[in-house]
Amino acid sequence: GLMKVALMLKRIGLSSSLLHGLGVASIGGAVSLWGRSAAKSDKESRARAERLAIFIGLWPPTFFLLGKVLQDLEATPDEQVEQAKMKLAA
Numbered sequence: 084g085l086m087k088v089a090l091m092l093k094r095i096g097l098s099s100s101l102l103h104g105l106g107v108a109s110i111g112g113a114v115s116l117w118g119r120s121a122a123k124s125d126k127e128s129r130a131r132a133e134r135l136a137i138f139i140g141l142w143p144p145t146f147f148l149l150g151k152v153l154q155d156l157e158a159t160p161d162e163q164v165e166q167a168k169m170k171l172a173a
Contacts, residue, residue: 090147099151100150116136120135
């Protein structure tokens with residue numbers, strides 16, 4: 084499932100930093116589109132812009148989750164041991 088997608092993304096050269104950046108950018112994009120939709124005078128145009136803002140606003144969790152999985156894959160073996168110890172201590 085998710086691991087196969089993450090491995091494919093890593094294989095094509097995407098990094099965790101890029102995916103985290105896309106998550107932040109999509110939050111900004113959704114807020115911007117939502118703000119612009121409020122300025123529309125035509126009711127139909129406003130509704131279309133709001134739906135687009137909601138659609139883009141659904142992307143950040145996916146980008147952040149994939150970014151975290153890639154971040155874990157990018158960790159060195161020593162960092163992976165430290166992460167496991169922290170999880171056990173929690």
